[in-house]
Amino acid sequence: MNNINTRNLDLNLLVVFVTLWETQNVTRASERLALSQSAVSHALRRLRDRLSDELFVNGRGGLLPTPRAIELIGPVREALAQLDGALKGAAPFAPQYEQRKFRIAAGDIIEFLILPRLVAQIAHEAPNVIVEVLPYPQRNDISSLLENGEIDLIIGAPGPTSASLRQTPIISVPLLTLIWQKEGLTQERLPLNLYLERPHVMIEMHQRGENVIDDALRAQGLARRSGVLVQNFMAMPVIAEQTGYICNLPAQIAHVFAQTFNLSCHTPPLDFPAPELHAYWHNRFDTDQGLAWLLQKIRQSASGP
Template sequence: MMSGIPHVNTSNFDLNLLRVLDALLRERNVSRAAERLALSQPAVSNALNRLRDLLGDPLLVRVGRAMQPTPRALALETPIRAALRQIEQSLVVGEGFDPARSRQRFTLAVTDYVELICMPPLLRQLADEAPGVKIAVRHLSPSLPAEALDQGELDLVLGRFEGIPTRFSSRRWMSETLRLVARRDHPHLAEAPDLATFLRLRHLWVHGGQTRGMVDQWLGEQGLARDIVYTTPNYLQAAHIVVGTDLTVVLPTRLAQHFAGLLPLAVHPLPFALGPFHLDLVSVAQREDDEALQWLIERLMAIGRS
């Protein structure tokens, strides 16, 4: 049984073992870690055993079918990931980023709304300028995924946030307004609605994980409320539900116009004035010298301005 924390001789420590530990902590599975590293499963198992001996800790223990990190492994996770990222960035300094030859993979967290608006023009541009670059998208929760950014699991986040910590770099990506969307032959919307008509409508609300959106906050301040009969976290499903029912939905203007070009939908102004909301592009401030990431940010910022 292992006890205590032995002295680690860093002068001959195999740094490749840190890559293995990072992959194991990400995947919590030897087979998936091996696939991530393009190594055999026995090679990863052997590396884990070496790490256990060197660090005097089991690092990952099996609980049922999963492998759970020990407190020692969890304490090492963030600094190891940061160190590996620093090494990778240092190795490419002076080489310059060549988009035409790059095989880099970027991971972004966005909502389905941002994905629909942003990714088609980005992918067209990548096909022309950087055909080897790959994009992976994760679903964005309402709060900023700060830990995933810190640990290098995410390269960029695109969304609406408040109180972004100073350790992150934030750029205003786009400002948006809201519109009311309904099927074209909606029985109560032959023209743009006034407030009384708006309140009589049956509404679908895309909550996106929020407890209250801009519309309902404004109505609440006036002592009013609308009739929300259906809620969903998905912007993309909302338009398809509305087109087949008498429900209405408030959508970002770009998204409303996009769907109105594809489906028999009408887009109306809201019967009250709401200011715009803002979407920000967030990355780790320490990566300001990462040429590849800054190249991608420039392309995304151009899309936001278009």
């Protein structure tokens, strides 16, 4: 038996082989392949030399396969079909049949703003898909975690990225200011002097991007008082209820927390820019249909019911 090194084998020769098998005629094979008859004949000669077998001989009804050709046709057809399927790509993403876990790194604000609606949508459309929310990583770990697939998406504040990362805006987060209901404030906008005098429950901005509140105050030559720094948004209204401190929360959830913790909602004393949250992924997954579907579901969940 001949030892054939497939690394040096022209795959086009195998395509010619299968076409000759199916047409049993050099002329018809050349027409199907859009090649000249001489090119087909030359390909057959090369394949005969490589395999040390005639493969096809002339018969009354056309080309007849040799035993070696009969032995080869099944495996060659299967190999070419598998290669063709691989080059065409995976089957279209079908949420209802997919079994997959998506890993999203994000802060707790995403769990309140987006996750409930996202999980409801996924449960309806893709019952075997699971979403796992992971802690927001250190900034210098973001690119490697996305590249190696440990994390599918990261959702956070816009920031510097590498050329290998993609990003898209997900949601704008306007802020409202919360304070004790028993203060009895009736005005929609919180007074600036009270905002500056009263200590604030502040979210630790480590790895969360710029602080639009302090930047806006600083531009006016002002600064707020820090009463306490916390790691997650959920702690802010709890502490505000107990202390009388001020806290600033996304408008999408501020009223819910205000009712729960006996706080009142107000427009901030200055017009703070609404922070944006972006989704990040690595460009090696640009063609991942499942990831594209997840991003679509996230955007729909962020836009509300």
